[in-house]
Amino acid sequence: MDDEALIAAVAGGDDTALRELFTRHAPWLATRLHTLLPAAEVEDVLQETFLAVWRGAGRYRPDLGSVGGWTWGIARRQAALWLRRRGPAELLLPAAADPDGQLPGGPASPAELGDPAEAALRRAELAAAVATLGPADGPQRETWRLMYLEDRPVDEVAELMGVPVGTVKSRAHRVRQLMRAALRHREPARAGGKR
Amino acid sequence: MNVEISELTRRFGRTEAVAGVDLRAGAGVFGLLGPNGAGKTSLLRMMATVLPPSSGTLRLLDRDPGSYGPRREIRRRLGYLPQNLGYYPGFTVAEFIEYFALLKDMPSGQVPRAVATAIEHVGLGGKARAKLRTLSGGMLRRVGIAQAIVNQPELLLLDEPTAGLDPEQRVAFRALLREFGQRGTVIVSTHLVEDVAAACSEVTLMDTGKIVFHGTPEDLIAQGEGHGVGDAPLERGYSAVLAAARS
Amino acid sequence: MTRDPDMTDRLGNRPGRGPDGIDLDRVWTGVAAEVWRRRPGPAERLATRLLRSPGLARALLTTPSLLLGWVLATMAVLLAGVAVTLGTGTPWVALIAPPVAGAGIAYAYGPGIDRAWELSQSMAVSDRMVLLVRALAVFGLNAILGLVASAASGAVAAVTFGWLVPMTAVCALALAAATVSRSANVGVLAGLAGWLIIVLGDRVAAGQLTAAVTSTVLILPYLAIAAGCVVVAMYATRTPRGTS
Numbered sequence: 001m002d003d004e005a006l007i008a009a010v011a012g013g014d015d016t017a018l019r020e021l022f023t024r025h026a027p028w029l030a031t032r033l034h035t036l037l038p039a040a041e042v043e044d045v046l047q048e049t050f051l052a053v054w055r056g057a058g059r060y061r062p063d064l065g066s067v068g069g070w071t072w073g074i075a076r077r078q079a080a081l082w083l084r085r086r087g088p089a090e091l092l093l094p095a096a097a098d099p100d101g102q103l104p105g106g107p108a109s110p111a112e113l114g115d116p117a118e119a120a121l122r123r124a125e126l127a128a129a130v131a132t133l134g135p136a137d138g139p140q141r142e143t144w145r146l147m148y149l150e151d152r153p154v155d156e157v158a159e160l161m162g163v164p165v166g167t168v169k170s171r172a173h174r175v176r177q178l179m180r181a182a183l184r185h186r187e188p189a190r191a192g193g194k195r
Numbered sequence: 196m197n198v199e200i201s202e203l204t205r206r207f208g209r210t211e212a213v214a215g216v217d218l219r220a221g222a223g224v225f226g227l228l229g230p231n232g233a234g235k236t237s238l239l240r241m242m243a244t245v246l247p248p249s250s251g252t253l254r255l256l257d258r259d260p261g262s263y264g265p266r267r268e269i270r271r272r273l274g275y276l277p278q279n280l281g282y283y284p285g286f287t288v289a290e291f292i293e294y295f296a297l298l299k300d301m302p303s304g305q306v307p308r309a310v311a312t313a314i315e316h317v318g319l320g321g322k323a324r325a326k327l328r329t330l331s332g333g334m335l336r337r338v339g340i341a342q343a344i345v346n347q348p349e350l351l352l353l354d355e356p357t358a359g360l361d362p363e364q365r366v367a368f369r370a371l372l373r374e375f376g377q378r379g380t381v382i383v384s385t386h387l388v389e390d391v392a393a394a395c396s397e398v399t400l401m402d403t404g405k406i407v408f409h410g411t412p413e414d415l416i417a418q419g420e421g422h423g424v425g426d427a428p429l430e431r432g433y434s435a436v437l438a439a440a441r442s
Numbered sequence: 443m444t445r446d447p448d449m450t451d452r453l454g455n456r457p458g459r460g461p462d463g464i465d466l467d468r469v470w471t472g473v474a475a476e477v478w479r480r481r482p483g484p485a486e487r488l489a490t491r492l493l494r495s496p497g498l499a500r501a502l503l504t505t506p507s508l509l510l511g512w513v514l515a516t517m518a519v520l521l522a523g524v525a526v527t528l529g530t531g532t533p534w535v536a537l538i539a540p541p542v543a544g545a546g547i548a549y550a551y552g553p554g555i556d557r558a559w560e561l562s563q564s565m566a567v568s569d570r571m572v573l574l575v576r577a578l579a580v581f582g583l584n585a586i587l588g589l590v591a592s593a594a595s596g597a598v599a600a601v602t603f604g605w606l607v608p609m610t611a612v613c614a615l616a617l618a619a620a621t622v623s624r625s626a627n628v629g630v631l632a633g634l635a636g637w638l639i640i641v642l643g644d645r646v647a648a649g650q651l652t653a654a655v656t657s658t659v660l661i662l663p664y665l666a667i668a669a670g671c672v673v674v675a676m677y678a679t680r681t682p683r684g685t686s
Contacts, residue, residue, distance in 0.1 A: 015477050016321045022470055030464045039464050046464075047472040054477055245563045270566040281557025289478040294504070297497035298565040303490075311474035315467070323478045342561070 003067035011057035018054055025068055026050070029075050036079055045082050049075040080151035129182035133175060140178070143171040196221050196257075197350050197380040198242060203251035205237050212237040214404035215251070224376035226391035226412075227384040228433060229401035235384040236278055238401070239354050242382065243275040256349055271300050274348030278355050278384075280339045284328035288319055288338055291327060295342040313341040316371060318364070333359035340368070349379035356383060357390055369394040388429045400436055407440040497567040498575055505576045506555060507546035508583065516542055516584065520591035527595035535592045536655040537641060540609040543584035544616035544633025550576040552617075552679065553624035570679055581613055604655040611664040612637050614671035621678035 001009070001020070009017035026046060033042045052074050064070050133140040139161070146157045147168075154172075158165045198220040205213040213234045227235050240246035241253060244260045256272055258265035283291060289310055296306045314323050317337040322330065327338065336359045343351060357365050372394045375381050385391060391398055392412050400408035400415070408415060412429060419431030422438075482490070482500075489499035506512065519542055523535040551573045553559040562569045585606060592605070615636045620629025637654075644654040654660070 015324055015474075018473070018477065019320060019470070022466075022473065026466050026469065030466065030469075034464065042464050043469050043472075046466075046469045050469075050473045051476055054473070240560075243564045245560060267566050267568070270564060273564065275561065275564045277560040280561055281559070283557060290480060293480060294500060295561065295565065297500050298562070298567045300495075300497060300566040303496040307475040307479035308471060311471045311478055314478070315471060315474065320474065323474065 004062060007053075007057050007060050007067050010054060011060070015054075018050065018057075021053065021067070021071075022050055025071055028068075029072065032072065033075060033079060037082070041082060045075065045078045048078045048082075052078060077151050080149070084150055126179075129179050132178055132182045139171055140175050143168060144175045144179075147172055148175075197255065198382070199252075199254040200242075201252045203238070203241065203253055204249050205234075205241060205246065206249045211404050213241070213248075216401075216404075216406055218399065218406070218409075220380045220382065220397075222376065222379060223396045224372050224381045224383065224394050226395035226398040227382055227401065228386070228388065228391060228398060230386070230437070232403075233401040234404040235401055236354055239352050239382065239384050240277075242350070243273065243277075243352050244269060245275075245277075267300075269350075271346070272349040273299075274343035274346065274351040276339045276343040276353045276356055280335075282327045282335060282338070284326065286327055287324050288314060288327065288330070288341075289323045291338060292342045292345050296345045299346045301346050309345050309347070313345040316344060317341045318367065331359070333361065333364065336360060337364070340371075344371075344375065347378075348375075351375050351379060351381045352384075353382070354384045355386070357385065357387060365390065366393075388433055389427065392427075392429050400433065402437055402440050405440075408436045493575065495567060497565075498571060501567065501572045502575050502579055505550050505580065507549040507580050508576070512546070512549070513583070516546065516587060520587055524591050524595040533592070533595065533652055533655075535588065535595050536605040536652060539584065539588035539591070539605050540612040541634045541637045543581065543588070543609050544612040544637065545630040546580040546584055547577055547613040548616040548620040548626045548629025548633060550580045550617075552621045552626070552629075555620070555626040559624075570676075573675075573679060577613070577617060581610075585609065607661050607664045608637070608640065608655055611667040611671070614668040614675070618671035618674040618678070621675045 001017070003021070003024070006017045006021050010021065029049065030042055030046055033045055037045060049071065053071060056074070060067065060070055065073075130141070130144065133144055135141065142161065143157065146152050146160060147154070152160070154165055154168055158168045161168065196219055198218060200216055200218040203213060203216045203218075204211060216234075216238060227239070229235050237246060241248050242255060244255070244266055253260060255269045258269050260266045260269055283294075286294065292310045292313055293306055296309055297303065301309060311323075314320055317340050319334065319337055319341065322334065327335065330338070336356065340353070340356055343353065357368060360368060369390070372381050372383065376394075376396070383390070383395065395412060398408070398410065398412055398415055399406055408418070415432035415436070416428040417432065419425065419428055419433070419435045422431045422435035424434040424438075425431035482496075483503075486499050486503045489502050490496045493499050493502070502508070519538060520535060523538045526532075526534045549555055551569070556562055556569075559569075562572070588605065588609070589603070612633045616629040616633030618629075619632030620626050623629070640660075641654040644657065644660070648657060
């Protein structure tokens with residue numbers, strides 16, 4: 001059974017389909033989450049992720065992307081929720097990533113993600129890219145922090161910043177442009193130029 | 196010592212099903228072998244606090260099962276799989292195991308995780324929400340094993356647990372026995388001699404209500420040296436001991 | 443990863459260890475615990491608080507003769523009794539309530555009705571506690587339903603309450619028979635037969651069909667029968683004795 005058939009089965013209440021999805025996707029999700037969070041936290045977040053998949057399988061649609069990507073989106077949000085409750089916001093890799101979790105510069109190979117040194121390097125690059133967004137209390141940094149670190153929806157960010165939704169959207173667009181430019185600029189500096 | 200039995204006897208009318216048995220067991224996996232009618236089931240039932248002894252002393256988990264309070268404490272720490280376990284056909288696997296977890300006084304907050312663990316432990320993860328009436332004999336036996344282990348028992352009593360399991364499942368089951376034998380006492384009553392060899396550290400052989408052998412599987416094999424009957428060393432030891440006891 | 447059709451069937455086949463020492467087994471167990479858990483309804487939650495035991499509450503709520511189907515059938519029978527009583531003037535409700543309750547008691551608990559009886563006897567929540575709680579609940583429910591039906595059928599007070607004592611005796615008889623014979627059906631038949639004998643015997647003796655429920659001289663014999671049968675049931679379900 002392919003992923004889409006499985007998720008449809010889960011939406012219909014089939015727990016064995018959930019088990020199959022878990023067996024297929026939990027290992028790589030765990031690896032990816034481990035670049036963001038310590039191991040003990042990864043277990044809790046992964047558990048919450050699959051419970052969210054169980055409850056929300058009916059909301060998946062193929063135009064949202066692959067099942068794996070959709071699940072990663074849930075995992076990211078669960079990690080963000082966890083961090084909002086507990087940890088420093090800077091640990092979470094921000095949303096220069098596209099919906100499938102891919103960062104500019106091409107997909108990270110499993111080897112890259114699994115290598116702690118590589119993960120640390122990516123974090124450092126992103127921190128440097130974030131610095132190009134301007135001063136810490138400026139509108140772009142603030143937008144980046146609220147939308148991508150804390151994963152809040154657009155209307156909530158608009159309310160918090162006291163600006164219209166349209167303004168938030170254009171600021172977010174600017175943030176993404178700046179981040180991608182900053183990361184592309186640093187590409188040749190990475191050893192081996194893995195793509 | 197989790198089990199301390201001395202001169203234990205059980206009579207049914209004029210028959211002595213168990214005739215003066217002595218047994219001591221600490222942590223580990225213990226095999227209880229013997230032909231049909233040897234008294235294995237009666238002995239196990241007495242250890243499960245289901246059958247009262249006629250005479251002798253019985254101490255389980257350092258308590259006397261004769262009084263209500265200690266008996267209840269024993270039963271909270273006990274796992275028992277009877278030889279013939281009936282099922283509630285309309286219950287699902289998870290519901291059945293949960294029911295007995297609750298009857299074992301497990302704190303209700305711990306029950307869902309304990310049930311899930313037990314179900315996965317016996318390999319029924321794909322059948323957790325299936326009704327018992329839809330399961331095969333081997334799967335039902337595994338449900339029985341799961342309810343026995345759900346409360347992480349210190350004393351696990353299994354009467355013919357491998358009935359209906361295929362060879363691969365038996366291998367996994369023996370691993371389960373060893374795991375539980377590390378933290379408590381596991382007593383397995385079986386007439387399948389090879390089940391015993393792989394998992395048990397000690398073996399007790401019963402015949403007509405009495406213990407005719409107690410020792411390691413290697414000791415039992417040694418008894419069979421030179422004895423003709425049986426395809427495997429343990430079987431030869433088994434029949435040698437029985438023959439000697441009956442002569 | 444291809445899907446192995448037997449994957450979920452093998453003993454011990456689980457998702458396994460993940461990368462970097464992350465315990466995927468533990469994660470899946472946490473997910474499964476939530477997905478497979480049964481959420482008790484309000485009746486069970488109330489019973490848990492009253493009985494101070496989730497196991498006892500669950501045992502009570504799964505009583506065969508307290509399940510919806512059985513309760514509805516009981517109500518239907520009593521309604522029929524009300525209709526006949528209103529039609530004929532003879533208080534049939536008082537005459538049918540006792541054996542109906544007796545049947546409910548026979549199907550409440552015991553070796554005749556519990557397929558896993560051997561296992562139930564090894565439980566920390568003792569089978570006798572379960573029997574007691576279930577029997578009381580069934581008795582209580584039947585008493586309430588019967589009283590409502592009796593009042594609705596316009597019977598006089600003496601008859602409205604008069605069958606409660608005979609009902610106790612019939613229930614005790616059904617219980618004793620069910621536990622001794624290890625068969626719920628035998629219990630039902632014993633309760634019914636016993637009641638028929640009493641009713642018809644009293645009719646012959648007193649010339650009145652309802653003598654069995656209105657005659658005050660029978661109260662003591664009924665209670666004696668009830669007590670005796672309860673003793674028999676207790677003996678048949680006795681808990682094991684130790685020896686030290």
